[in-house]
Amino acid sequence: MERFRVVGGGRLQGVVRVTGAKNSVLKLMAAALLAEGETVLADVPDILDTRIMAELLRRLGCRVDHDAAAATVRIDVPGELGSEADYDLVRRMRASICVLGPLLARCGKVSVARPGGDNIGSRPLDMHIAGLQKLGADVESEHGNIVATAPSGLTGATIWLDFPSVGATENILMAAVLARGTTVIDNAAREPEIVDLCLMLEQMGARISGAGTSTLEVEGVERLSPTHHVSVPDRIVAGTWAYAAAMTRGDVTVRNGRAEHLEIALDKLATAGADVSRVEVDGEPGFRVVMDGRPRAVDVVTLPFPGFATDLLPMVLALNSVAEGAAIVTENVFEARFMFVDELARLGADVRTDGHHCLVRGRERLSGAPVRAHDIRAGAGLVIAGLVADGTTTVGDAYHVDRGYPGFAEQLRSLGVEVTRETDPDADLLDG
Numbered sequence: 001m002e003r004f005r006v007v008g009g010g011r012l013q014g015v016v017r018v019t020g021a022k023n024s025v026l027k028l029m030a031a032a033l034l035a036e037g038e039t040v041l042a043d044v045p046d047i048l049d050t051r052i053m054a055e056l057l058r059r060l061g062c063r064v065d066h067d068a069a070a071a072t073v074r075i076d077v078p079g080e081l082g083s084e085a086d087y088d089l090v091r092r093m094r095a096s097i098c099v100l101g102p103l104l105a106r107c108g109k110v111s112v113a114r115p116g117g118d119n120i121g122s123r124p125l126d127m128h129i130a131g132l133q134k135l136g137a138d139v140e141s142e143h144g145n146i147v148a149t150a151p152s153g154l155t156g157a158t159i160w161l162d163f164p165s166v167g168a169t170e171n172i173l174m175a176a177v178l179a180r181g182t183t184v185i186d187n188a189a190r191e192p193e194i195v196d197l198c199l200m201l202e203q204m205g206a207r208i209s210g211a212g213t214s215t216l217e218v219e220g221v222e223r224l225s226p227t228h229h230v231s232v233p234d235r236i237v238a239g240t241w242a243y244a245a246a247m248t249r250g251d252v253t254v255r256n257g258r259a260e261h262l263e264i265a266l267d268k269l270a271t272a273g274a275d276v277s278r279v280e281v282d283g284e285p286g287f288r289v290v291m292d293g294r295p296r297a298v299d300v301v302t303l304p305f306p307g308f309a310t311d312l313l314p315m316v317l318a319l320n321s322v323a324e325g326a327a328i329v330t331e332n333v334f335e336a337r338f339m340f341v342d343e344l345a346r347l348g349a350d351v352r353t354d355g356h357h358c359l360v361r362g363r364e365r366l367s368g369a370p371v372r373a374h375d376i377r378a379g380a381g382l383v384i385a386g387l388v389a390d391g392t393t394t395v396g397d398a399y400h401v402d403r404g405y406p407g408f409a410e411q412l413r414s415l416g417v418e419v420t421r422e423t424d425p426d427a428d429l430l431d432g
């Protein structure tokens with residue numbers, strides 16, 4: 001068990017590159033299951049979650065070769081696929097649930113363990129299940145697994161989602177591409193990762209219209225072919241760098257960061273007093289964030305894309321905790337995301353929650369302390385909060401951050417701050 005050790009007081013300065021998005025690549029890997037043969041994905045981040053997904057696909061019978069140096073994953077999908085995803089992998093990575101749609105479409109049956117809740121809240125699957133049922137699947141819950149069958153194939157239908165769920169949109173989409181006839185997904189999620197998945201599916205031969213809008217229309221085809229696809233850049237990692245730059249009164253250029261995927265988040269930084277500009281570095285688009293002086297507190301409301309991303313909630317809370325003035329941050333997507341607030345308070349932040357609102361009164365500096373990461377984004381948020389805390393901060397359960405941020409400590413060091421990793425003595429105590 002490792003923890004981050006963060007020495008406060010540094011300023012981020014330099015250029016950092018973001019790779020493909022975790023939340024896209026995991027779904028693209030699942031989408032590869034839809035076609036027999038070799039699919040190649042490029043700009044894949046070297047993170048724990050892609051390794052878990054690779055293992056899941058291997059257990060389904062695929063040959064998966066992850067070349068971390070080249071940032072590629074080759075997935076060789078056999079004609080006959082396994083159709084079961086076990087709890088030991090699903091509980092380690094909730095996103096494993098995204099094999100539900102493609103396996104049902106390919107095999108006519110699937111059994112995937114139910115992931116259960118996690119540290120950001122209860123995460124039901126009712127919309128995934130209702131969507132697949134509308135396509136004609138019979139779905140049962142058996143011994144902790146979701147078991148779906150459609151022996152004579154799926155049939156297109158009109159599906160209206162109660163909420164633009166990212167995961168439900170993806171599962172229904174990946175099932176619908178091989179269904180008979182037309183499927184319409186209304187109130188669909190519009191995240192850039194959904195657009196990326198649509199692009200890859202289209203390259204494989206799927207017929208989809210409306211990607212990036214609330215209505216996706218899918219004309220089912222009989223079979224798809226393998227493809228080569230470059231993942232969309234990670235907007236959440238890019239946003240993390242942007243907020244870290246502003247908080248530390250730094251100057252960071254985020255190469256391969258797409259400002260158009262972070263419009264509200266970057267606009268909030270401009271309101272906080274940062275200078276945000278679009279730049280090109282070595283032929284790749286990117287953006288630069290420069291902050292002189294103390295940021296001003298900004299009110300934020302999280303919403304599905306194109307709203308302010310819930311995954312950047314820890315970053316804006318950390319920013320506000322050292323900003324001038326007070327702000328209200330409202331979380332609308334995950335009920336337990338404010339668990340992070342108690343850890344931030346350990347660093348001396350003046351934060352108070354009421355339901356899904358959080359009032360933050362800015363302080364000049366935070367105060368270094370031992371804290372724990374509860375999830376990927378909270379972990380990254382605590383590390384960057386440690387940069388604006390006096391003395392040393394340690395962030396335990398570093399593995400959460402490894403799930404989504406490739407080489408986080410190394411990248412921070414390359415931007416001039418002192419962040420290292422060490423064995424967590426407290427973890428040993430607990431284990432021992």
Ligand code: UD1
Pocket residue numbers: 022023024026095122123124125126127128129163164165166167168304310311333334335
């Ligand atoms: C994905 C992202 C996650 C991000 C989230 C919202 C991945 C691997 N994860 O998660 O980083 O924070 O989108 O942008 O891509 N819900 C239901 N019933 C359902 C499905 C969802 O009630 O059947 C609820 C959830 O509990 C949550 C909300 O809808 O409150 C949004 O969830 P969803 O968009 O599905 O998020 P994920 O796909 O799980």
